[in-house]
Amino acid sequence: LTRSTAAMAGSKQLSRFWEWGRNIVCVGRNYAEHAKEMGSALPAEPLFFLKPSSAYVREGSPILRPYYCRNLHHEVELGVVIGRRARAVPEAEAMEHVAGYALCLDMTARDTQEECKKKGLPWTLAKGFASSCPVSDFVPKEKIPDPHKLQIWLKVNGKLRQEGDTSSMIFSIPYLISYISHVFPLEEGDLILTGSPKGVGSVEANDEIEAGIRDVVSMRFKVAHEF
Numbered sequence: 197l198t199r200s201t202a203a204m205a206g207s208k209q210l211s212r213f214w215e216w217g218r219n220i221v222c223v224g225r226n227y228a229e230h231a232k233e234m235g236s237a238l239p240a241e242p243l244f245f246l247k248p249s250s251a252y253v254r255e256g257s258p259i260l261r262p263y264y265c266r267n268l269h270h271e272v273e274l275g276v277v278i279g280r281r282a283r284a285v286p287e288a289e290a291m292e293h294v295a296g297y298a299l300c301l302d303m304t305a306r307d308t309q310e311e312c313k314k315k316g317l318p319w320t321l322a323k324g325f326a327s328s329c330p331v332s333d334f335v336p337k338e339k340i341p342d343p344h345k346l347q348i349w350l351k352v353n354g355k356l357r358q359e360g361d362t363s364s365m366i367f368s369i370p371y372l373i374s375y376i377s378h379v380f381p382l383e384e385g386d387l388i389l390t391g392s393p394k395g396v397g398s399v400e401a402n403d404e405i406e407a408g409i410r411d412v413v414s415m416r417f418k419v420a421h422e423f
């Protein structure tokens with residue numbers, strides 16, 4: 197551990213630091229079965245997009261469906277928290293830049309995304325609205341010996357909707373960190389959402405979403421309409 201990683205992992209300030217101030221980088225189509233259910237081709241290289249840090253929401257606050265959306269979808273994803281600046285790092289060194297993990301939802305205005313795809317527009321409206329990134333507590337990396345051997349799951353109103361194994365990712369975590377870090381620097385506190393397994397689906401106002409990394413962490417959120 198570097199000094200800064202150790203300080204972050206043990207610090208109460210950590211949650212404030214990475215939750216509100218930093219970049220959220222989302223990887224898409226990183227599970228073949230999810231790309232298939234969306235009717236999308238498998239990517240030859242990672243596809244990624246950004247959410248603003250104001251997309252974060254924590255347990256106790258609702259997930260808000262934006263006013264322009266009629267079909268809000270859940271996507272459960274493993275989040276990787278960067279602990280040390282990464283700029284053009286080789287894949288072999290990439291994991292040294294990880295402070296830990298979190299469970300994340302990549303909430304998606306699916307109808308808006310479909311419109312954006314048809315028109316060739318960016319996905320910001322569909323993916324970057326306020327509360328589009330619910331996150332669990334931070335999990336220090338020492339608690340997860342192998343992030344490619346995790347089961348992530350999501351239930352809506354007690355019914356299982358998504359269950360995936362992080363071993364099924366197309367691009368591994370070190371590959372993603374290395375790839376992204378050659379495009380722009382990843383900073384301490386940045387969060388990478390590593391893509392959703394299959395089973396994405398709609399949620400309505402008053403639904404309760406519960407999601408977790410099996411045997412590690414779980415979280416619950418209520419859904420509400422923005423206006």
Ligand SMILES: O=C(O)/C=C/C(=O)CC(=O)C(=O)O
Nearest residue numbers: 223224225226234236391392
């Ligand atoms: O291929 C599509 O139409 C949609 C893909 C996504 O929304 C990408 C993701 O965010 C993901 O795979 O997690």
Ligand SMILES: [Mg+2]
Nearest residue numbers: 271302391392
């Ligand atoms: Mg996603």
